[in-house]
Amino acid sequence: MNCTMENLKLLEGVYQPSQGSSVDELASPALLVDLDGLQSNINRMMDLFKDTSVNVRPHMKTGKSSQIAALLKTSGATGVCVTKVSEAAVMFAGGIDDILITSPVAHAVTAWWLAMLLQRGAKIRIVLDSKETTDVLSSALKDAKVESMEVLIDINVGQNRTGVIPGQPALDLANYIAAKGNLAIKGCQGYEGHLQMMGDLDEKKRLNRIAMKQLVSTAELLRSAGHEIAVVTTGGTGTCRLCAEVAGVTEVQPGSFIFMDDTYARAIGSDNFNNALFVMATVVSRPAEDKVTIDAGWKSLSMDSGPAKPFNNAWTYQAAGDEHGYLTGDGVENLQIGERVLVVPSHIDTTVALHEVYYVMQAGKLVDIWPIEARGRVQ
Ligand SMILES: Cc1ncc(COP(=O)(O)O)c(C=O)c1O
Incomplete structure (x- = not known):
């Protein structure tokens, strides 16, 4: 059997x-x-930004549960981030209606999957950082007869993982994306993952300022070229407060704060x-x-x-x-x-x-x- x-x-x-x-x-x-500990972490994060114009869009790569996403939304989160299309599918199935995929999709199969979610009414945005990922997504949308999708330009602000180079290369990509006709640019993302665990606060502040300058000045460049940049999203648990102090940042995307872990707590203090x-x-x-x-x-x-x-x-x-x-x-x-x-x-x-x-x-x-x-x- x-x-x-x-x-x-x-x-x-x-x-x-x-x-x-x-x-x-x-x-x-x-x-x-620990439910009380989780709720208190969520309240603390929301409180940090409640008197600012910065939205909190927690990253669900940590919690991986639509119930936690729902709790975050009830507690004031704008929406959620995920890294993968399959995670977006889980959030959509769990009734979460505002999702940002923070990594580009590079293969037609996954782009098709994403297009299918949009076809079924999911409100999902994704970041793009290359002409190749732009082509793949644009074609998948056409094949799936999805009229258009909102996207953010992913800018490399120093982590060197994904992201287009700030400044002119980002503008060239934005122009390329806009010319596709079925991709609507809504903003920029610049995630400074390399700074999250940095313990030296002065050095972290200095490097974070450099990273944020690259992000907001690129956002400004794109705006001045006529692109709609309503969202400038960045930051994790270890940097979100610093990021939010920078004029031009509209959203932070921390994830680990919901539970914390021993490595994070040792690196940045329990905070x-x-x-x-x-x-x-x-x-x-x-x-x-x-x-x-x-x-x-x-x-x-x-x-x-x-x-x-x-x-x-x-x-x-x-x-x-x-x-x-x-x-x-x-x-x-x-x-x-x-x-x-x-x-x-x-x-x-x-x-x-x-x-x-x-x-x-x-x-x-x-x-x-x-x-x-x-x-x-x-x-
Ligand atoms: C793009 C992006 N944003 C936000 C986060 C959340 O960062 P943290 O878990 O440090 O809060 C991550 C985590 O890896 C990430 O990759």
């Missing part, structure tokens, strides 16, 4: 934690959201954003007096930013393979086999992408389970 979805469904209910369950009633490893995401694991064995093994390894805690951080500051976590990890440090000798422990991910985005659901906790009780619908959606 194959493990079909049908067969799996027959087993539903065998393990189904319900509202009011405690952490102890959940199978581990489990991805726990009144809480750790609101934990992996709950279980002690499964004791290989030595001063060391225990827990059931969370690379498959539940990402390692691209180094080892995760146990919630108990006296302990250290070290991965011990796909499914296991070690805890060492003061007090570990008192842990019992079967006992639960909390671990703070070192990188939330890549940890979230390993899990199927969020277990949403409040006052120690399970209040909801949110599917991570965009997990695995990397296309």
